[in-house]
Amino acid sequence: MLSPFADVSPKDLSPLDAVSATDADAIGDLVDRARGAQRAWSELPAYERAARIAKVKDRLLDRAAALAALVSREVGKPEAEALLGEVLASADGFDFWCGSIEELCEPQEIALDKLTYPAKRGTIYREARGTLAVIMPWNFPVALPLRTLVPALLAGNAVVFKPSEISPRSGQAVVDLFAGLIPDGVLTIAQGGGDVGAALCSANVDLVVFTGSVATGRKVATACAERLVPCSLELGGKDAAIVLSDANLERAAQGIAWAALTNAGQNCAAIERVYVERGISDAFIARLTEVVRALEPDRDLGPLTTHAQQQTVMRHVADAQASGAEVILGGNAGEDGYRYPATIVKVTSDDIDLMREETFGPVIAVRVVESASEAIALANASKYGLTASIWTKRASHGESLAHELRAGVVTINNHAFTGAIPAAPWSGHGQTGAGITNSHLALEALTRPRFVLVDRSSSKRELWWYPYTPALMKIGLAMAALRSGSTGLLRKIGAVLSLLGAFPRRFR
Ligand code: NAD
Numbered sequence: 220m221l222s223p224f225a226d227v228s229p230k231d232l233s234p235l236d237a238v239s240a241t242d243a244d245a246i247g248d249l250v251d252r253a254r255g256a257q258r259a260w261s262e263l264p265a266y267e268r269a270a271r272i273a274k275v276k277d278r279l280l281d282r283a284a285a286l287a288a289l290v291s292r293e294v295g296k297p298e299a300e301a302l303l304g305e306v307l308a309s310a311d312g313f314d315f316w317c318g319s320i321e322e323l324c325e326p327q328e329i330a331l332d333k334l335t336y337p338a339k340r341g342t343i344y345r346e347a348r349g350t351l352a353v354i355m356p357w358n359f360p361v362a363l364p365l366r367t368l369v370p371a372l373l374a375g376n377a378v379v380f381k382p383s384e385i386s387p388r389s390g391q392a393v394v395d396l397f398a399g400l401i402p403d404g405v406l407t408i409a410q411g412g413g414d415v416g417a418a419l420c421s422a423n424v425d426l427v428v429f430t431g432s433v434a435t436g437r438k439v440a441t442a443c444a445e446r447l448v449p450c451s452l453e454l455g456g457k458d459a460a461i462v463l464s465d466a467n468l469e470r471a472a473q474g475i476a477w478a479a480l481t482n483a484g485q486n487c488a489a490i491e492r493v494y495v496e497r498g499i500s501d502a503f504i505a506r507l508t509e510v511v512r513a514l515e516p517d518r519d520l521g522p523l524t525t526h527a528q529q530q531t532v533m534r535h536v537a538d539a540q541a542s543g544a545e546v547i548l549g550g551n552a553g554e555d556g557y558r559y560p561a562t563i564v565k566v567t568s569d570d571i572d573l574m575r576e577e578t579f580g581p582v583i584a585v586r587v588v589e590s591a592s593e594a595i596a597l598a599n600a601s602k603y604g605l606t607a608s609i610w611t612k613r614a615s616h617g618e619s620l621a622h623e624l625r626a627g628v629v630t631i632n633n634h635a636f637t638g639a640i641p642a643a644p645w646s647g648h649g650q651t652g653a654g655i656t657n658s659h660l661a662l663e664a665l666t667r668p669r670f671v672l673v674d675r676s677s678s679k680r681e682l683w684w685y686p687y688t689p690a691l692m693k694i695g696l697a698m699a700a701l702r703s704g705s706t707g708l709l710r711k712i713g714a715v716l717s718l719l720g721a722f723p724r725r726f727r
Contacts, residue, residue, distance in 0.1 A: 223384040223412030229295035229522045229557040238387040240411040246379070246418040249407050253377035254350045254423065256404030261347040261375030265324055268373050269317040271400045276313035278396045279306060279365075286361060290389050294357055295521040295557065296482050304482070305361040308639035312369050312657075315641035320373040323659050324666065338676035344669045345662065347375030349425035354416050354439070356431045357524060358485045358579075360386035362639075364393050366656050367428050368406065371665045372397075377405045381419055383431075384412040385524060417442065424448065426664060430487075432577075433650050451664045452652030453645070455577040456487040456605030458626075459598035460634060463591055463617075464498030466610040470632060472506040474610070475583065478634035480514065480561050483521050484581040485528065487651075488606045488628075488635040491578055492569075493585040494594035500587040504565065507583070508548050511561045522557035523580060532559050532580030539564050539573040539584070549581075569597055577603070591620060599625040604648025608634040627651065682725065693721040 224238045241249070260268070279286070287301040296304075324345040331339055351371055355364045364380060371378055382390020387410050394408045409415050413435070420427050420442035427450040429439045436454040443450040460478070462471050479490040495503050514520050523529045533552050540546060549562030562582045566574060573584050588594045598607055607626040609617040617631035627646035628637055637643045644658040655661050682694065700706045700714040 223414075224387050224410075225293070225385045225525065228292045229524050230292060230517075232555065232557075233292075235293060236388060238391075238410055241409040241415055243411065243414045243418040246409060246415065246422050249379050249409060250350060250352075250419070250422040250424055252404045253379050253407055256402055257347065257350050257375070257377035260372075260377060260402055260405045263375075265321040265373065265375075268375065268401075269320055272369060272373055272397075273313060273317045274400050275369075275396050276310055276317070278400075279313070280310055282392075282396070283307075286389075286392055289392055290361055290386075291521070293386050293388050294360060294524045297518060297521050300481060300521075301361075304639070305359060309362050309365045311639065312366055312641040316369045316373050319659075320370070323662060324374060337678075339672060339674050341670060341672040344671060345374075345666045346669050348665055348667050350377045350379070350423070351665070352419040352422070352424040352427045352429075353378050353380045354419065354427065354429045354431065355380070355382055355390070357383035357385035358482060358487070360389035361393055363430055364390065366638075366641075367661075367665075368393070368397075370661055371428070372401065372406060374662060374666050376665060377407075379407045379409050379419060379422075379424070381409045381411070381416050384410075420450075421446065426450065428654070428664065429453070430654075430656075433652075436652055449664065451654035453487070453647070453654040453656060454650060454652040455603055456489070456647065456651055457491050457575070457577055457601045457603040458488050458606050458608075458635070459492040459494060459594075459601070460490045460608045460610060461591065461594040461598060461620075462493060462495040462499060462503055463609065463611040463613075464496040465612045466499060466503070467612055467632070468499065468502055468506055471503060471610040472510045474608075474633060476507060476510045476514070476561075478608070478636075479583040480511070480520060480581045481635075483523050483559070484532075485524060485579050486635060488638060489579070490608070490634055491582070491584060492574055492598070492601075493583060494588045494597055495585060496591065496594070497587050497589055500585075504547065504563070504585055507585070508563055511548055511563060511583070514561055516558070516560070520561055520581060522553070522555070523559055524557075526556045528579060529553075529557055529559055532578055532582060535571075535573040535576065535578045535580075536562060536564060536582060539566060539571050542571050543567065544571070544573070544584075547585075569600065575601070595620065595623050599623075601625075602650045605651045606630065606635055606637070608632070625649070678726075688725065690721045690724040693717055694725060697721065 283306045287298045290301040291298040327343045329341045430453040433454045436452045544566040547563040549560035564584045566586050604625045606628040607624045608630045611617045621629035625648045644660045646655040697714040697717040
């Protein structure tokens with residue numbers, strides 16, 4: 220069988236180490252083994268799990284240079300980007316989750332009305348969901364898996380993790396960080412392509428956490444629907460940046476250049492569309508062009524990770540040009556099959572793939588608009604809705620406009636970096652999917668609530684138990700009258716009298 224794995228570095232086409240694929244037929248056994256290990260792991264106190272996983276963070280940091288070099292070689296991003304975005308940002312996630320998991324999973328007693336529910340105590344426990352499949356893409360091959368693995372494991376789950384076939388070595392390096400610190404079977408890697416991912420979704424897992432493309436996300440959702448298990452989907456994006464005429468020009472140009480081009484634009488939250496108000500558009504485009512022109516290939520901007528990605532970017536730019544868009548900078552693909560220069564395209568319509576489909580490359584499409592409301596309408600017209608940004612010196616105006624945007628994250632005068640803030644939820648609208656990564660809200664998927672009610676009542680029966688006598692009907696109607704805000708005083712008095720008469724008959 221043909222190897223599913225990427226085998227050359229996009230940086231210099233040098234060969235990458237061989238990787239063995241997991242047999243798709245063996246996935247069921249891997250999941251069973253994980254399930255076998257999960258219970259004892261979940262029964263450890265949360266502080267014990269946190270103490271072990273905190274040591275994983277130290278390993279991550281101790282291996283920072285080697286990890287950055289590996290990621291850079293495997294997927295092509297500059298080492299500085301790998302160090303900051305994959306290693307250091309992930310360390311923050313360990314700190315947040317190890318420091319908060321006990322409190323976030325603390326049992327919570329609910330308030331119960333003593334008259335209606337006498338002698339009862341109800342407690343919500345947040346328990347591990349069980350055995351999870353975690354299926355990840357290649358664009359952040361260390362940071363993205365860790366964003367889910369750390370809280371998932373801390374919450375007491377076992378995980379079978381499938382990295383992308385484009386970044387299997389980085390995936391293995393992530394799993395190696397945990398080796399010996401958590402029990403065998405609690406975290407297992409499954410290496411391979413779509414067949415292995417599909418086998419994992421159909422195996423006996425309790426939740427699939429998936430990050431990747433819309434097309435694959437749909438298959439994952441279908442497989443989960445067949446098994447009636449939940450899935451958390453974080454899919455594509457087509458982020459918009461809105462530059463208002465009162466923006467800080469320099470900050471907007473620098474920030475948009477970074478947020479569009481980091482990781483060669485292969486970021487779900489890359490700025491792919493810029494809507495700039497006419498009043499500042501000439502100055503903005505001129506300054507953006509200068510900033511982007513000053514970037515150094517390799518130091519600042521790596522190659523695309525795959526040849527297929529280069530083809531998509533070429534197609535989107537060529538289509539845009541054919542429709543009359545103006546390429547202001549860049550636009551010529553490298554001959555190695557991976558490189559693509561930082562490119563700025565001025566467009567006049569959104570009716571082209573460059574403005575509608577995910578490009579996932581180093582291309583900034585800029586469109587001049589007449590007003591903030593036009594920009595917001597265009598930004599919201601996308602089928603995606605991950606993050607968006609507004610650039611303005613009137614921060615509170617930007618903040619109020621934020622609520623008009625159809626996006627899971629809105630940043631004023633910044634973009635995309637909040638994925639690295641572990642306390643901030645990361646989620647989307649539309650085809651971006653409804654999964655939530657980061658923050659206490661991520662625990663909604665990674666755990667399940669168990670409600671336990673203890674009844675210390677010694678009365679022989681409850682009000683609502685059998686038999687359904689006329690006295691019970693009277694009590695019910697009196698209670699309805701008493702609880703309704705629109706019942707008049709006289710009717711309320713009547714209801715109280717009715718209750719006083721019916722109660723002794725009910726319990727006689
Ligand atoms: P992809 O969908 O091709 O692959 C993602 C993963 O799914 C890989 O591990 C792959 O092997 C696996 N897979 C393939 N077929 C499968 C199947 N039938 N069942 C189960 N798993 C299967 O995506 P990609 O190219 O690796 O990643 C790029 C995409 O990820 C982009 O669309 C990007 O926007 C998105 N992404 C989204 C976020 C987010 O937070 N929303 C973050 C990063 C990337």
